[in-house]
Amino acid sequence: MKAHKLARLALLTALALIIFIIELRIDIIPIPGAKLGLANIITVYAVYKYSAKETAMIVLARVLLGSIFGGNISAIMYSLAGAICCLTGMLIVKRIVPLKYIWLSSIIGAILHNTGQMIVAVMVMRSFAVLSIYPFLIITGCIAGAFTGLCAQFLISRKLIEKENKKET
């Protein structure tokens, strides 16, 4: 892997981590477990702009570092399961959905993220009681997913990051 690519991936990871940590302080949604998932703007962007392996590296690094910096290591199982589900789903969906409909793959990613977390929650609790908040997570996930997807779409259509890349190379 070339050094400048490595640096760019590291930069994206750092960006995602910063967004993630700032987002932890934003506590506006009263539904437990629901989040804006702004850090996924980077994930969505990376899915479309980089290879599967590189995206997986960004996401895994972000989840691991995010749980350490966020002081919530016990929640890492949920984040990890969500991230893996979301990532696999989006990498598959990427083949069907063109760049123009990136918000759609973001919504699907959000739904899969919540599904992954729910599966782990059911396994950890050994009870289906937690499933009752699942519909709420889906609703907020769809809205938040559409929002992050649109953010990523604007980011790509304005070619903000590509311009910088050309200068570098």
Next chain:
Amino acid sequence: MTKGVKVLIGAVIIIFAAAVVLAVIGLKPSESTWVDIVQNNKVIYHLDLSEEDDRTFRVDFPDGGWNDIQIKDGRISIVDSDCPDHTCIKTGELRSENIPIVCLPHKLVIRFSDEGAGE
């Protein structure tokens, strides 16, 4: 717009609609006044909220950690906890049969139950 995109948009709309319907069903307030406090899948308290006095008590988790549970005017909520996410506190009072108060780190669930169940 290709066929695959259309199918996926349709699927997302269906999932979203189903979630809205389920959420509306889930918001139905409970008629029962009996509450189970479940830890690690074991019912540790079985209370009738209509007869309980206002009080706050602490539930300890065997692996460390605690939740302060408050009963006030026949309503139950978790008011304090040393769990990292505080999701259980944000849930607020227990209102619906389908939405229990859940503290995942301490494996604690507070939910409505039938009278006499769990005894």
